[in-house]
Amino acid sequence: MAENDSARRGGTVPAGVDIERSSVARLYDWLLGGSHNFASDRELGRRLVRAEPNARQIVRENRDFLGRSVRYLLDQGIRQFLDLGSGIPTQENVHQIVQKVAPGARVVYVDNDPSAVAHSRHILAGNPDAAAVHADMRHSGEVMGHPTTRGLLDFSRPIGLLMVTVLHFVPDADEPHAMVARYRDAVVPGSYLAISHATHEAAPRAAADVEQLYRSTARASAHTRSHEEISGFFAGFELVEPGLVYIPLWHPEGDPHPNPEQMWFYAGVGRLDQRSRPVSRT
Numbered sequence: 001m002a003e004n005d006s007a008r009r010g011g012t013v014p015a016g017v018d019i020e021r022s023s024v025a026r027l028y029d030w031l032l033g034g035s036h037n038f039a040s041d042r043e044l045g046r047r048l049v050r051a052e053p054n055a056r057q058i059v060r061e062n063r064d065f066l067g068r069s070v071r072y073l074l075d076q077g078i079r080q081f082l083d084l085g086s087g088i089p090t091q092e093n094v095h096q097i098v099q100k101v102a103p104g105a106r107v108v109y110v111d112n113d114p115s116a117v118a119h120s121r122h123i124l125a126g127n128p129d130a131a132a133v134h135a136d137m138r139h140s141g142e143v144m145g146h147p148t149t150r151g152l153l154d155f156s157r158p159i160g161l162l163m164v165t166v167l168h169f170v171p172d173a174d175e176p177h178a179m180v181a182r183y184r185d186a187v188v189p190g191s192y193l194a195i196s197h198a199t200h201e202a203a204p205r206a207a208a209d210v211e212q213l214y215r216s217t218a219r220a221s222a223h224t225r226s227h228e229e230i231s232g233f234f235a236g237f238e239l240v241e242p243g244l245v246y247i248p249l250w251h252p253e254g255d256p257h258p259n260p261e262q263m264w265f266y267a268g269v270g271r272l273d274q275r276s277r278p279v280s281r282t
């Protein structure tokens with residue numbers, strides 16, 4: 001409570017944030033070694049590390065994949081990015097990677113966590129080519145129709161869709177595959193989709209423990225999925241080499257982790273091309 005009071009007095013708590021309950025965004029920030037988190041997040045983080053001692057390394061692997069996939073998309077000529085479930089800005093944020101290589105390239109961050117959006121807006125102040133939208137990615141029409149999104153992204157040109165470490169927070173009941181298909185159908189051929197997603201296949205017990213822990217977070221529960229289910233998110237996209245693989249194995253920039261399955265996330269990047277676009281039933 002003392003932290004709550006002092007944080008509010010110091011004006012560091014954005015409206016709508018309940019710091020007594022942990023949030024996915026702030027927990028991830030803590031795991032990455034960031035400082036935008038509160039006691040509730042750190043407590044959950046410590047429990048999570050007890051359940052999965054590799055947790056901190058897993059989130060770093062995810063963050064590294066985000067960077068590698070963005071650099072890959074830049075190499076393919078992508079100059080605009082829609083980063084869904086973008087999180088609390090830490091080092092090597094998408095707009096920093098992108099704008100270093102391609103000044104003028106555009107980035108829209110989307111998150112449903114008010115802390116994440118407030119921190120993003122803070123660091124993006126004065127940047128005309130990047131902005132943060134406070135929205136739930138499940139509401140794809142709201143996200144893509146948002147004036148900020150429309151103001152920065154040109155949907156008649158290829159877009160890099162980033163769904164990194166976020167789809168496992170969308171339960172099956174919310175039809176995540178249909179949701180991804182709505183984003184796919186809104187972008188033109190030549191666009192790309194990058195995904196990393198937790199799986200239970202390599203470490204079923206740890207995955208079950210972590211899912212249980214997430215049920216106590218403020219905004220989300222976590223849903224690990226199989227290789228087949230995660231591959232299904234790429235319907236209509238052509239997976240680029242090496243396909244959907246354990247995260248350290250996707251375009252490693254050094255020696256990958258010797259036991260990639262211990263990082264129990266799959267990662268992949270797909271390219272939308274005209275011939276592979278299915279008829280949408282959503």
Ligand SMILES: C[S@@+](CC[C@H](N)C(=O)[O-])C[C@H]1O[C@@H](n2cnc3c(N)ncnc32)[C@H](O)[C@@H]1O
Nearest residue numbers: 025028085086087111112113136137164165169
């Ligand atoms: C684990 S963080 C990942 C951050 C970043 N993508 C990365 O890989 O470094 C997941 C983020 O997704 C956000 N999130 C979860 N469900 C969401 C939803 N339905 N819509 C928008 N954001 C969501 C959380 O608030 C959190 O900031």
